[in-house]
Amino acid sequence: MEDTLKQALPQSTWSEPGCAAFDFRGDVRTNPTLDMLNAMAHASLSDGVATSDPTTHELEAYLAKLTSHPAALFVLSGTMGNLVALRSLLTQPPYGILCDSRAHILASEAGGAFAFTGAIPRPVEPANGVYLTLEDIIPHIVLPDSATVHMCPTRVISLENPLRGMIMPLSETCRICDFAHEHGVLVHLDGARLWEVVSAGAGSLEEYCSLFDTVTMCFSKGLGASAGAIVVGGEAVIRHARWIRQSIGGSIRQPGPLSAAALVAVKKTFGAGLLKPTHEIAQEIATFWEGCGGTLKHPTQTNMVWLDFTGLSFGLRQMIDEASRRGIFISRDRLIVHYQICSEAVSTLKQLMADLTSGEEPGK
Structure with missing residues (x-):
């Protein structure tokens, strides 16, 4: 089918990764594939608001089963998924959300989860600099069964895994979730990139997701x-989440094509093992950077490489500009290797690192 589509659409932007093959700015820089286009063309076109779309039902059922949850809800983005999930868990104020101080819901999603829920954020910094532990959480959590009337009880702990490409081990996740549930606190997982954690061998989707009351995972x-993204949880929570999604304008009339592309993404990118090689390439780049005299801000555990320019004769701006001249895309001190990055881009990046750290003038 893919060869047939290539012949029928020789100039289609869906045919090849194109510029995405040279783009280290993010793992959202990938191009959708011809398989996704074909799935979209054959998707059902029923009403998503009325919950009558078969393709969307198929996607939701597949993800619910994959994560060992009773129900799932398709949403338009990971940001929307976190907002919908958290609002569905918080039913009666006063309430607070405890999260990592670096979490997306606190630092990168325009404050929507807190603005919409009215929850009080309680950010916590991990002592190990990598992931939260139960020991980090206990001094900061306000347990509902012991809080005085002067304090805002913590109703939800929101974890993020991975965070900045770093993995929260399954064992520590179990400790935190078990403690929370023992004390009547619900737990949400921002698992936008949980696919990477699983691909790294840290645990299965079922092992991680079954610990949480709600989980958000992103398809882009x-x-x-x-x-698109998915929210998984219990029947009652997802029923309420559907209501919340509608209230913020997140329901669409014909979600089938988007759901179809998402299903292909899960089965053919994640399911076929295309993510693990990106971790190996990221580790290769990180090791090369260190070999050139650079250092890393964070350990490379999945597909992210965090560059530290301390002590070097050049900075990020120079690297961004020279990368652009050489035909690769960088925008910050974080490099992300996605599954469409080509070997030529990796070679160009490594040569750039070698030239800059050796003091070689651009163009020589």
Whole structure:
């Protein structure tokens, strides 16, 4: 089918990764594939608001089963997924959300989860600099069964895994979730890139997701779909989440094509093992950077490489500009290797690192 589509659409932007093959700016820079286009062309076109679309039902059922949860809900983005999930868990104020101080819901999603829920954020910094532990959380959590009337009880702990490409081990996740549930606190997982954690061998989707009351996972981060995310949870929570999604304008009339592309992304990018090689390439780049005299801000555990320019004779701006001249895309001190990055881009990046760290003038 893919060869037939290539012949029929020789100039289609869906045919090849194109510029995405040279783009280290993010794992949302991938191009959707011809398989996704074909799935979209054959998707059902029923009403998503009325919950009558078969393709979307198929996607939701597949993800619910994959994560060992009773129900799932398709949403348009990971940001929307976190907002919908958290609002569905918080039913009666006063309430607070405890999260990592670097979490997306606090630092990168325009404050929507807190603005919409009215929850009080309680950010916590991990002592190990990598992931939160139960020991980090206990001094900061306000347990509902012991809080005084002067304090805002913590109703939800929101974890993120991975965070900045770093993995929270399954064992520590179990400790935190078990403690929370023992004390009547619900737990949400921002698992936008949880696919990477699983691909790294840290645990299965079922092992991680079954610990949480709600989980959000994104289809455009790493998997290659152009849009969409999933929220999984219990029947009652997802029923309420559907109501919340509608209230913020997140329901659409014909979600089938987006759901179809997402299903292909999960089965063919994640399911076929296309993410693990990106971790190996990221580690290769990180090791090369260190060999050139650079250092890393964070350990490379999945597909992210965090560059530290301390002590070097050049900075990020010079690297961005020279990368652009050489035909690769960088925008910050974080490099992300996605599954459509080509070997030529990796070679160009490594040569750039070698030239800059050796003091070689650009163009020589």
